[in-house]
Amino acid sequence: MAEVAESDWELFKELLPRWQESYMEMLISQYVEILNDDSEASSRYWALEKRINRDKLSSGVLASNIRRSTMRYEIANLLSDNVITLDDLDGFTEDIKSYARRCIGQQGH
Numbered sequence: 106m107a108e109v110a111e112s113d114w115e116l117f118k119e120l121l122p123r124w125q126e127s128y129m130e131m132l133i134s135q136y137v138e139i140l141n142d143d144s145e146a147s148s149r150y151w152a153l154e155k156r157i158n159r160d161k162l163s164s165g166v167l168a169s170n171i172r173r174s175t176m177r178y179e180i181a182n183l184l185s186d187n188v189i190t191l192d193d194l195d196g197f198t199e200d201i202k203s204y205a206r207r208c209i210g211q212q213g214h
Contacts, residue, residue: 113201114173128165128188181208
């Protein structure tokens with residue numbers, strides 16, 4: 106696999122924190138829905154705890170200390186976890202975009 110272009114690496118380092126913040130905002134709004142449910146407090150508490158424990162393993166929360174050598178893998182994880190979409194890769198080289206399309210099984214585009 107070819108080395109990641111410098112422009113892709115710089116753009117990735119710039120966008121990753123934004124993607125993570127956006128993803129965590131979405132998670133928080135979903136947590137609010139859990140907390141505002143009409144069920145018993147204990148049910149809401151345990152549902153929220155279960156959800157947070159699952160979500161904290163997502164690349165949208167966990168991705169840090171990223172290396173250039175693992176950037177493609179991290180993009181695949183972000184796509185897989187629905188943290189980003191192909192549209193979020195605007196500005197990246199065609200190499201990264203085509204890799205991302207292959208990761209999600211979409212040819213062309």
